[in-house]
Amino acid sequence: MIMPKRMENNDPKVLKVGMIGGGSGFISNAHQRAIFMDGTRRVVSGALSSNVEKAKEAVENWPYPIEGYDNYDELLEAELAKPENDRIDYVLILTPNHVHFDPAKKFLEAGIPVLCEKPLTFTLEDAKTLAEIVQSKRIPFCVAHTYLGHWTSRLARFIVQSGLIGEVRWVDASYLQSWMAIQSRDPEFVKTAWRLDASKSGLSNCGGDIGTHALMQLRYVTGLEVVSLSAHMESLTPLSESVEQPLDDHITVYCRMSNGSPALVRATQIGVGHKNDLRIEVNGELGSIRWAQEESEKLEVYLIEQPERTYYRGGIKPNDGFFGDIPQELLDEPTIPWGHSEGFHDAFARLHRCFEADVRAFQKSEYEAGDGSSYATVDDGVVGMSFIKKAVESSRNGNAWVDC
Ligand SMILES: NC(=O)c1ccc[n+]([C@@H]2O[C@H](COP(=O)([O-])OP(=O)(O)OC[C@H]3O[C@@H](n4cnc5c(N)ncnc54)[C@H](O)[C@@H]3O)[C@@H](O)[C@H]2O)c1
Structure with missing residues (x-):
């Protein structure tokens, strides 16, 4: 039988991704495609809008069933109520800049890796706080600087x-x-x-x-x-x-x-x-x-x-x-193969792919802090x-x- 590499590595799990924001805007669509691209990651839950009605509508219009929440606090609460193995593996933050810090801090403190849109936060002080949490918890964090991908x-x-x-x-x-x-x-x-x-x-x-x-x-x-x-x-x-x-x-x-x-x-x-x-x-x-x-x-x-x-x-x-x-x-x-065009979506997928590798390592207690060679880290966000x-x-x- 031919098995995918991740099964050979005894890691058959498809990573579960939670999404904050992303009910509208082209960037949410780009991330969705990037998450889906390798078949090893899947959006499973979301607090998709600041507007509760729009959040519900976005969940209903999702191409397959996902868990929808009115806001990210509820999403986090629901995750923490689950056994650790059933929780989302990382959260993706796609909200405007002033709504990056609070969810990022809460999910990090709960031990959930974060992939966050840029610019990292609303203030430099908030960015430094996130960097301190990431350092003390030794947890993966990616800032979505697309073009590095x-x-x-x-x-x-x-x-x-x-x-x-x-x-x-x-x-x-x-x-x-x-x-x-x-x-x-x-x-x-x-x-x-x-x-x-x-x-x-x-x-x-x-x-x-x-x-x-x-x-x-x-x-x-x-x-x-x-x-x-x-x-x-x-x-x-x-x-x-x-x-x-x-x-x-x-x-x-x-x-x-x-x-x-x-x-x-x-x-x-x-x-x-x-x-x-x-x-x-x-x-x-x-x-x-x-x-x-x-x-x-x-x-x-x-x-x-x-x-x-x-x-x-x-x-x-x-x-x-x-x-x-x-x-x-x-x-x-x-x-x-070259000649078939790659572009924006593939760059995003490459970031998610590299982040996925770090999340998997983190879950096996084998994660070493990102050096910024494959995606922008929280320290890059602070800079x-x-x-x-x-x-x-x-x-x-x-x-x-x-x-x-
Ligand atoms: N990496 C890139 O290339 C790239 C490109 C575009 C935008 N961005 C970044 O993405 C972020 C979003 O930008 P956008 O243009 O998609 O904005 P947008 O206004 O189109 O979408 C933001 C979404 O966040 C939702 N939202 C707001 N507050 C929320 C909350 N408290 N809870 C849940 N959802 C909430 C809104 O309802 C909306 O659906 C920004 O930080 C921006 O800088 C990055």
Whole structure:
């Protein structure tokens, strides 16, 4: 009989996932697909909306029966009433930023691993509290920085950190969107969009929402940290008078990295024509790499006095000769043959897959704290929150340089 690998490993269990939020919004659909993709994880319960009626409706419309709850406290209570083996294996938090901390803290304290959307929390203090709990309980925690899950992000990280392009001299990491320019023309939208509301979004709109993705991409690919910064956090879209405290829709952050080199982290929501244009360019003393999420299967590599190279997901052979020893886990990772396109959903699935491995290890008391090589950890989430806080501080103080 042929058995799946997890059965050979004597681990036939399909992981049970609880979902908080996720009754609406494209991101919930992306997570649902990612959870389902390998057949080893399944959503079994949810508190799917802040609105009880909508939560019920979302449960009724789920493609198969799941347990629905009016709120996440009830969900947790129901889980804790079950024998430990029957409980959810991890919880997924898909709510707006101001509703990340409370459920994350409660589920962690109950010993349930958490996969949480970004930015990690509403305040830096809350993020640090979560990190302390994660550390003291040694429990898996993932922040959903989607784009680390692209195979080409993994390859970019390997190339830069193996030294192929030499010492990093300059990084340009950006996330450019247009939705504010378009949707702000509708005054009703402005009134209802939680991202524009400081009491739900936090200190920053654009910076927290997509600037943190650009920062995370920089840190993940280069392995460098931002040690100081000078920021412009701007609100360039005229909003109706009902918005008392307009948050940024455009950020430009000039950074000094831990190797002494400069970098630019920028993000905008007003760039008409840009869709989800996350891109990174890392320039080293010997060459550079360029990657853009809208063409996420492709990585460009330029070395001085060498032919220009474009690599595609899956198109690298172990004995390439150009890269040296490519880690086996990188070669093993692609889920489908090259030429068949992968994208956003596969990146999410890769995060869930890696998180699943840590959850299974945790349940066998074999978990070692995530090192951030396969998904963003709670500590990465803290760095993101700190970056935003410092950027706002710098911007309010005439773009003064601030240590991170
Ligand atoms: N990783 C990514 O690429 C990515 C992309 C988009 C959004 N996000 C993040 O996902 C989160 C949600 O964003 P969105 O655009 O999906 O928002 P959304 O407004 O479309 O959806 C939020 C959902 O959370 C529900 N909710 C709110 N409070 C709740 C509560 N107390 N209990 C249960 N459900 C509750 C709402 O009813 C809604 O269904 C944000 O933190 C955002 O930054 C991440």
